[in-house]
Amino acid sequence: MWQLLPPAALLLLVSADTPAADPSKAVVLLDPPWNRVLKNDHVALKCQGDYRVEDNSTKWWHNGTRISSQTSSYIIADAKVEDSGEYECQTGLSALSDPVKLEVHIDWLLLQATKWVVNVGEPIQLKCHSWKKTPVVKVQYFQNGRGKKYFHQNSDFYIPEAKLEHSGSYFCRGIIGTKNESSESVQIIVQGPGTSQTVSSFFPPWHQITFCLVMGLVFVVDTWLYFSVQRHLQNSEEWRNGKVTWSKGP
Template sequence: MWQLLPPAALLLLVSADTRAADLSKAVVRLDPQWDRVLKNDSVTLMCKGAYPVEDNSTKWWHNGTLTSKQTSSYFIADAQVEDSGEYKCQTGLSAPSDPVKLEVHVGWLLLQPTQRVVNAGEPIELKCHSWKKTPVVKVQYFQNGRGKKYFHQNSDFRIPEAKLEHSGSYFCRGIIGTKNESSESVQITVVQGNWNAKVGGQEIPGVTGGEILQTVSSFFPPWHQITFCLVMGLLFAVDTGLYFSVQRDLRNSEEWRDGKVTWSKGL
């Protein structure tokens, strides 16, 4: 069907596709930053992206379904289990964001990590969060069932520089009133991010594999630019073919005699 469109229309379509591909993605931020919360907590999801002039309407999706929310902030005042799931947003001048997952749990205590996959050398930060901020004392953090840190009053547990041996299953325990309560376990994984890159079997000191990949990615043009060039080349070939085809048909159907054009009847 697209072959029937005039070249100008095809050019407009390709240009529109290129502009859409050039749009940067919106980003969803959580406030507070935790993606694991307890029932009745309040959560705000904020959409960061470019807006047209005098139009800050925002689209929000929850588990793939478009919601009625149209503000840049998606406020959940009293989180319920059914609020769990993936959230995406889009502004007028941005592409849809990557999904952000929110987990709403039921219980007295909840372990909240800043991130569950940590690069070696980065800090690990854990919070023992209580339902409705109920006071908790004698708080202890565990890794793979072994006690790691004890606080008489509830405090966050921080490992300044993560190592591979810090990977494992973490939970916290504390006293609420007269009860000894424990949180669910959370898996924390530490990965070695600063591996040295190798070219031709030779290691390049001080250059990480991520930097090499980033350099290679920046060397090649984005896919939509390649597509645009290919389509333009195809349009040129189609136009050229049509031109010669029309010229051939005219020569076959016209007979020039004495400077006048006479038409011969086709067989």
């Protein structure tokens, strides 16, 4: 299979699949570590990167627009819906960070997770967060509509080692005052060892390659036969007034 591609093309595919490591790239961290928050929550975004000795300022962007803050931490004391979006930062000796998405919701309950895409064996931590930290009792966590964990008092749902069957749609439910409230559902994806992208993912499956090669060969042979028959007819036929007369070929 590898012989089908010249070395230069193969090198391009490998380099395209393996992003270059950039240790100087800044990193945006959320504190607390939830990217989904409720209105009026307190959120701190912290920028990690290398600074010049004479300059410790930090540049921040929100949805591509520069923010006036120049400190290493960008504080949102009272989150609003318009604070939702992507945040990026950069320090004097670092490259621009990857964007971190923040979602601000309006609801009584919100399901939070440290990560929404996890690998097999990694922990999963879910939190049933209430608006303005209003007390919640009889909290229950659901996966794909089925109850998974119940707490009389509000507590985090912790899965020490994720398995493929832990993928699915999750939400939480609890009692606030006299009302039974539920969060909206969110998707958690657990990736197995075979789900990561490799160089082989650039190539189609073997049966597709075989089919394409066979069809190409059939096309070439069919084209050759067509022109060969045409030449033979031209040498063995004479068209006169719409009639065909046959002559003996060499």
